[in-house]
Amino acid sequence: MAKLNFGGVEENVVTREEFPLAKAQAVLKNEVVAVIGYGVQGPGQALNQKDNGINVIVGQRKNSKTWDKAVRDGFVPGETLFEIEEALQRGTVICYLLSDAAQIALWPTVQKHLTPGKALYFSHGFGITFNEQTGIVPPKDVDVFLVAPKGSGTSLRRMFLQGRGLNSSYAIFQDATGKAKERVIALGIAVGSGYLFETDFRKEVYSDLTGERGTLMGAIQGIFAAQYEVLRKKGHTPSEAFNETVEELTQSLMPLVAENGMDWMYANCSTTAQRGALDWWKKFRDATLPVFTELYESVATGKESQRSIDSNSQPDYREKLEVELKELRDSEMWQAGKTVRSLRPENQAAPAKKAAEVAN
Structure with a gap:
């Protein structure tokens, strides 16, 4: 991990040179990454991981517009595209990429599939930071972390196809397995990040909501x-x-x-x-x-x-x-x-x- 110094303020960053894709592939070789939600961030993150050789599946409601989009994008029903609950069951890493409101509604379903050793991945600190409002409180025996690309899923995908990378923040909320750090960094590289900078869930959502507004x-x-x-x-x-x-x-x-x-x-x-x-x-x-x-x-x-x-x-x-x-x-x-x-x-x-x- 590299350290950047900004006028006396040090930050931890991870570059693709020090954590190459081959290393990310090795870390994730036994994982099944289930992308839940195929709206704003889902397509870009799922497709980039797929193209990077990660075992990624998509969970979405059947016969919805987003299900059809996933099919057009090359995900195969019954092989790499499943109904949400089946994807949750199959996945060892749950990429929870629904909208904040939809995450609240689906949480009871997600929670029951978070068996020990799995990982819960976010791209926004909203659900965890404001858990008194959202009710999203993960069990203690799963890893919880985030990778937050600093841009839309569309930009993430376009830059990936151009051979570039969109910078992302990463944060660990809960390390139940002792492997949360290598898991989250590997996922950050796999989704196409240019480099990763460290934050926490609260700072991520505070800066994100301020920036968007x-x-x-x-x-x-x-x-x-x-x-x-x-x-x-x-x-x-x-x-x-x-x-x-x-x-x-x-x-x-x-x-x-x-x-x-x-x-x-x-x-x-x-x-x-x-x-x-x-x-x-x-x-x-x-x-x-x-x-x-x-x-x-x-x-x-x-x-x-x-x-x-x-x-x-x-x-x-x-x-x-x-x-x-x-x-x-x-x-x-x-x-x-x-x-x-x-x-x-x-x-x-x-x-x-x-x-x-x-x-x-």
Whole structure:
């Protein structure tokens, strides 16, 4: 295990060089990894493990859309695809990748199949950290740990297919067998992590919920919407407002940040842009710091988890979600975005190629 030093703060990390795939395969050679849930994280993690030579099966409700998706992805009913309860029985490692609300509902079924020596694997610290709300309390004779990829299952799979890796955190809640550490690291490598950094269940869920509501999704949409509105009110066209708010950021600047950091991105922009960014970033920090502080406290006190449980467990959750997503989708900003994306060269070439194929 390597140690990284960040200004005096040491972190434990595991790289693919020090824990190669061959080692992960050896650790997991006698395991049956049962992926329960085939929605957001399930497909990416299951397929990456499958391609990495791990004995992975999928547990899903028969005749559901996700069952059909698993079949399309190459999982074979009766061989590598089973009803949930049979997969739970067969699995020695239970990858519990259902939504938080669905994990609560299925927990009594999962619990009875957690026989001594098995492992319960999460990709989120929610169920364990907020167990007074979720009721998820594992038996003492099983390993309990998590691998949390820092991105969606779609990104995890895409990066794997590109020969890259999505960084993941890992944490051990319970080591009943004495082998929890090697099991969790092996699984982290097998699902396609770039490198693994150590955390605990509480810190993982606190940072994750803060990030999702903050810079990863909630805050960025709020900032997009505010800047777009100002530009439109000042007479700029939808195309110009969207390009200056979203397109340039996502297509040009963020790849530069990902490549070498914010300072490098600044250095590769005009001097006028550099001066403005350096003058204004602290004002935005000071304006949003109270909001982020309030957000973190809402997460830490359990308010956010309870709201998620109450909302997401409602029978009409999907219908209500669609209404809220439709509001975003139908907004002028994201309708402008749809048009702008269609004008990218790669999206212009595809219809032309298809038309040529039809003509031939």
